[in-house]
Amino acid sequence: MELQVADADYGTILQQASGTWQGGQVVGLLGPNGAGKSTLLRLLAGLWRPSHGRVTLNGQDLRNLTSRQRALQIAYLPQELPEDIAYTVKEFVEMGMYAKRGLWGGLSATHRRLVPEALDSLNLGRYMNTPMASLSGGERQRAGLARCLVQGSPIFLLDEPTANLDLYHQLDILNRLGTFAREGYLVVLAIHDLEMAARFCTTLVLLANGKILVQGEPSKVLTEQRVVEVFGVPVRRFRDPYGDFIRFSFLQGELKSQASAVIRRLEEWV
Amino acid sequence: MRVNSRVGSFPVFFVLCGLLLVALTLEVSLGPIGISPGKIISATLAYFQGSRGADAVVMGAIRWPRALVAALVGGSLAATGAVLQAIFRNPMADPGIIGVSSGGSLGAVAVIQLGWSQAGIWVTPVAAFLTGLLTVWVIYRLATVQGRTALYALLLAGVALGSLASALMSLLLSLAPLETMQQILFWLMGGLDDSSWPVAGILAGVTLVGGGFYFWLAPALDVLSLGEEQAEGVGVSLQRMKQLALFASAMVVGTCVSATGVIGFVGLIVPHLLRHWVGPSHRRLLPASALGGASLLLLADVVGRMALQPVEINVGIVTSCLGAPFFLYLLRRRTTGTQGG
Numbered sequence: 001m002e003l004q005v006a007d008a009d010y011g012t013i014l015q016q017a018s019g020t021w022q023g024g025q026v027v028g029l030l031g032p033n034g035a036g037k038s039t040l041l042r043l044l045a046g047l048w049r050p051s052h053g054r055v056t057l058n059g060q061d062l063r064n065l066t067s068r069q070r071a072l073q074i075a076y077l078p079q080e081l082p083e084d085i086a087y088t089v090k091e092f093v094e095m096g097m098y099a100k101r102g103l104w105g106g107l108s109a110t111h112r113r114l115v116p117e118a119l120d121s122l123n124l125g126r127y128m129n130t131p132m133a134s135l136s137g138g139e140r141q142r143a144g145l146a147r148c149l150v151q152g153s154p155i156f157l158l159d160e161p162t163a164n165l166d167l168y169h170q171l172d173i174l175n176r177l178g179t180f181a182r183e184g185y186l187v188v189l190a191i192h193d194l195e196m197a198a199r200f201c202t203t204l205v206l207l208a209n210g211k212i213l214v215q216g217e218p219s220k221v222l223t224e225q226r227v228v229e230v231f232g233v234p235v236r237r238f239r240d241p242y243g244d245f246i247r248f249s250f251l252q253g254e255l256k257s258q259a260s261a262v263i264r265r266l267e268e269w270v
Numbered sequence: 271m272r273v274n275s276r277v278g279s280f281p282v283f284f285v286l287c288g289l290l291l292v293a294l295t296l297e298v299s300l301g302p303i304g305i306s307p308g309k310i311i312s313a314t315l316a317y318f319q320g321s322r323g324a325d326a327v328v329m330g331a332i333r334w335p336r337a338l339v340a341a342l343v344g345g346s347l348a349a350t351g352a353v354l355q356a357i358f359r360n361p362m363a364d365p366g367i368i369g370v371s372s373g374g375s376l377g378a379v380a381v382i383q384l385g386w387s388q389a390g391i392w393v394t395p396v397a398a399f400l401t402g403l404l405t406v407w408v409i410y411r412l413a414t415v416q417g418r419t420a421l422y423a424l425l426l427a428g429v430a431l432g433s434l435a436s437a438l439m440s441l442l443l444s445l446a447p448l449e450t451m452q453q454i455l456f457w458l459m460g461g462l463d464d465s466s467w468p469v470a471g472i473l474a475g476v477t478l479v480g481g482g483f484y485f486w487l488a489p490a491l492d493v494l495s496l497g498e499e500q501a502e503g504v505g506v507s508l509q510r511m512k513q514l515a516l517f518a519s520a521m522v523v524g525t526c527v528s529a530t531g532v533i534g535f536v537g538l539i540v541p542h543l544l545r546h547w548v549g550p551s552h553r554r555l556l557p558a559s560a561l562g563g564a565s566l567l568l569l570a571d572v573v574g575r576m577a578l579q580p581v582e583i584n585v586g587i588v589t590s591c592l593g594a595p596f597f598l599y600l601l602r603r604r605t606t607g608t609q610g611g
Contacts, residue, residue, distance in 0.1 A: 042499075045503060047499055047502055047503060066507060067502050067505050067506055067507040067508070068505040068507065070505070071503065071504050071505030072505070075503070076503040077503075078497075078499060078500065078503075081496070081500075082496060082497060085495070085496065086495070086545075086549065086550040087492070087495070087549070087550055087551065088549075091492070091549075091551055092496075095489075095492060095493045095496070095504055096504055097504075098489060098490070098493050098504040098505045098506060099504060099505030101489055104486065105485075105486065105488060105489045105553075147504075151504065
């Protein structure tokens with residue numbers, strides 16, 4: 001399983017994006033708002049076509065696949081689901097299996113069983129017959145993940161899947177995505193939390209102003225210097241005393257213009 | 271609030287089937303010659319056994335074709351309304367909005383004006399279907415840029431071309447001799463007076479094909495309610511689906527228009543109303559709308575024929591007179607309901 005983007009542009013929103021990612025990886029897309037994370041995800045999902053360059057799945061151009069063929073390989077979860085979905089949670093999750101429906105739109109018993117399993121695994125089992133519209137933001141997000149699970153595609157593209165979740169469910173989802181990756185899935189997710197990204201992703205891609213600045217191992221990508229440059233927030237990086245994780249201490253109240261001065265002062269200090 | 275306010279499918283379908291049965295009974299038994307419900311079956315059988323008694327002829331040659339046409343047209347318009355509302359993701363969409371109705375009736379009117387409608391019973395339906403389809407195709411081409419169809423452009427183009435078709439129809443009307451003018455007025459008002467067994471047969475065939483097609487599209491229509499991007503993400507081939515749905519609705523509505531002229535509001539109101547009871551899933555909404563639309567048009571025709579006896583009001587006028595205020599009431603209730611939390 002290999003997803004590759006080669007020199008792809010999407011207008012001025014994303015420029016010269018390149019990268020190759022394989023099954024087994026959890027790839028975190030990091031960057032400030034408007035950096036091009038969601039655009040990159042949509043290009044990878046084949047929903048948008050690059051104005052230049054190409055996106056390939058196992059060497060085959062995504063443009064040459066039908067929507068159905070693509071959906072069997074790639075599950076995509078957008079950042080926001082509509083709030084007023086009138087369908088029940090069960091009906092909504094079943095929509096993930098659209099590509100597996102038979103000629104007359106029926107689902108096999110095996111496929112039907114996947115829905116309660118997926119919902120139970122995301123602690124949503126009791127909401128099976130509840131309308132989506134009456135779920136909270138975090139529950140809706142988890143229902144979206146359940147839909148991706150039943151889609152059964154080996155590639156997950158998730159746009160900020162942990163954005164509305166409480167701490168327990170953030171950790172739960174990220175752990176689960178890690179498990180999928182170890183089973184051979186490729187997970188690509190946009191994420192804002194630097195520490196969570198560093199802890200749960202195997203690869204990080206740092207974007208700013210529509211360009212990929214750097215990609216690689218979390219510890220190499222997330223240097224203090226880059227965080228200041230990209231996010232405009234001066235930080236100190238340190239090792240979590242309770243485990244082998246990267247942690248950041250954010251220096252409060254400092255603006256981008258002052259950031260380099262702060263860094264210099266810090267360096268003199270240390 | 272975590273309650274599911276929907277009624278189970280079974281009771282709703284039970285009620286809708288009962289309603290259709292009542293509406294059919296009223297339609298075939300009421301009229302200038304009243305036939306009691308108990309005699310419906312015997313009079314119908316007598317007609318098919320060759321009896322030419324008054325009851326048998328009224329039942330077999332007039333009432334049943336009229337009832338079947340009303341039921342088939344009402345059901346088709348309502349189901350098409352449900353499909354178009356899903357495609358446009360807009361509860362205000364109805365067969366009138368993509369120009370099929372006006373395009374179709376323009377074709378029918380033109381054929382009548384030219385005198386070609388005398389050539390055979392199939393000429394008017396075919397002309398209505400073809401011009402309906404042509405209108406949809408033009409609208410679709412206008413709204414499609416670089417392989418993508420913008421729905422707002424489709425709606426606007428539909429409204430514009432619909433007005434153009436209406437204007438051309440008025441032009442034909444003003445040029446028409448008196449007796450043709452009567453026929454044309456019939457199209458504009460929407461009525462069931464031309465119902466006959468062959469018309470009902472053609473309608474039944476088209477409705478069956480179109481309805482099967484709609485039902486086949488149902489899962490894709492469900493997914494589309496989440497937005498185009500999501501629908502594509504789970505494997506819906508959007509462009510192809512829009513083409514198929516528009517083609518099928520042009521076929522169904524074109525045939526309906528050729529049989530009865532333009533009948534408004536059925537396609538708008540019925541799915542709107544039933545969505546609250548059976549839920550949004552099109553596997554249930556489409557058959558429910560078909561049943562509800564059939565009953566509504568039958569009852570509207572009963573009202574039209576009985577209200578101002580001996581004058582009969584065209585069914586299209588009745589649906590618009592009942593439909594428009596009812597729709598405004600629904601709209602109002604929904605808005606205040608939302609504001610009230």
